[in-house]
Amino acid sequence: MASITLQNIVKEYDDGYPAVNNVSLEIEDGEFVILVGPSGCGKSTLLRMVAGLEDITSGELLIDGERSNEKQPRERNLAMVFQNYALYPHLTVYENIAFPMRLTKGKFSDDEVDERVRRAASMLELEDHLERKPGNLSGGQRQRVAMGRAIVREANAFLFDEPLSNLDAKLRGQMRAEISQLQRRLGTTSLYVTHDQTEAMTLGDRVAVLKKGELQQVASPRELYEQPANLFVAGFIGAPSMNFVPGTVEGTTLRTPLGDIELPEQTAQAGQGHDIVLAGIRPEFFEDAATLEELHLSRGSTFRAELSHTEWLGNEQYVYVTYENDPRVAETLQNLAEEMDTDELRSQLVVAVDTSSRLRGGDEAELWVDSRRIHLFDPATGENLTRDAEAGAELTRIAKEDRRRDAERAAQG
Known part of the structure; x- marks a missing residue:
């Protein structure tokens, strides 16, 4: 696990348009932070800069206190879960989950691969589907396979790019609960992008609201709801x-x-x-x-x-x-x-x-x-x-204390 720190991050394209403009955000080790805002607000661009899929124009990205602006994506040890699942249709569920470990060329023995895949499958209730192909799975099952692939990497952090937007409303509600429980159990630092404020309110320890590339407010869901800044x-x-x-x-x-x-x-x-x-x-x-x-x-x-x-x-x-x-x-x-x-x-x-x-x-x-x-x-x-900034800060402090107690319970059980 790792902390992620964004310091005055800017993303400017060739035409001079700042898709992300001077964003500073501190994500603590084990924290679940949501980036939320309407279409085109820069939230996915910001996530892709953290992942190393977009260059940073200016500012500093620190992963566990270490500057990571120039690091290649594979060097950052971050696991990304995409909106379209990004599964290999010709591979079984087992091999899709195992794929990140296969890429390491001998780092993991067959027994280690098997143990991690089956542990992840158990967490995600995929044990009965390991020999099936993605085409024979429901949307929710495919999303769980994508999450399984992230879990086996034992990455420093999970990055979610609108992972539920392709699912119907009922399934989105179910998957929200599963992602929340899984993150609590694993305690992995997570950065999650969505335009759906219901997802933001139900999943996040803290929520960062973006508008036109600029950060408007970062707070617990309850503080945003009861003490909005603007x-x-x-x-x-x-x-x-x-x-x-x-x-x-x-x-x-x-x-x-x-x-x-x-x-x-x-x-x-x-x-x-x-x-x-x-x-x-x-x-x-x-x-x-x-x-x-x-x-x-x-x-x-x-x-x-x-x-x-x-x-x-x-x-x-x-x-x-x-x-x-x-x-x-x-x-x-x-x-x-x-x-x-x-x-x-x-x-x-x-x-x-x-x-x-x-x-x-x-x-x-x-x-x-x-x-x-x-x-x-x-x-x-x-x-x-x-x-009332003081009352709002107290709401976020209480939420942080609740998260700490959740993490302790998860570690014990």
Whole structure:
């Protein structure tokens, strides 16, 4: 295992375009770090520079403290798992897994090869498929074979390049769990690229969010979700996305197209002096006021709204409210949509309500919002005006402590 350190890494192509721009990132020994962002943000380019498949224009790459910019890929002892599996169709599963050891020309005896292949196959539940060819396997089984090939190398680190993007949604969920459990068991340093923020949130010890080649925030999934640094991180992380509602702070009142929302004093102070702010409110911060007790209602603010439609999904329910957007933030929201690789951010509030709620489209309802959890953003800069950096750092510290306990349990069992 090894630590991986990126110091002011830049990748500039011949036309001068910086695909990766001044990225610094420290990946600890045994840590699972996710690179996430929309298409074209530079995450795969960054991974390929770590692997040695792309040259580094400037900056330093350290693997276990040793400068590795000029090292050949084979000298870095990193195992890469590709999106397309990169299996040899004419070889059996056994020989595909054994292939990295065969390349070392006599370094491993036949008994050592057999022992490692069968151990990896056991971890990945492939024992019954060792004599089959990749063409006769499912997508999930092929991905496990690719992972087996990485395991037998006993590499310093695993590099994953969107390994689940070719699988259907149900299989992706299953493979996410398998990769997470495997990484915990092996304790191998891992760098994982994905555009799927669900993968990022469920797999990573820490997540690095990229936009147009620049690092926006590096933190535990929970810190990203609860204390995002800016509009982009807030909008990209979470599904459904955070609502961004234009408003003006007057005293402790946030005046919005939906009505007035009373803010905690500290939140209101952060919005003072701004002609307009964007209130970031996640769907689950709302509720149907009719379903709440008086004590709960007093912990937030209520407003009345006409619902456009509802979606009942069994385990969750969403209601939608359309409103008139403020032209002063229209360009900011359009730019944000383009950065997030989305067609547009509609002037529509998404509200998560209890599945027992009987609200329907066309109803006028009283909605409750937990005003203590509202973030205010500056539309001009995208900065989160209400971010509590100290509280966010504590969330990441707790996540790190949880990872340490996971590693200790895995080592014992």
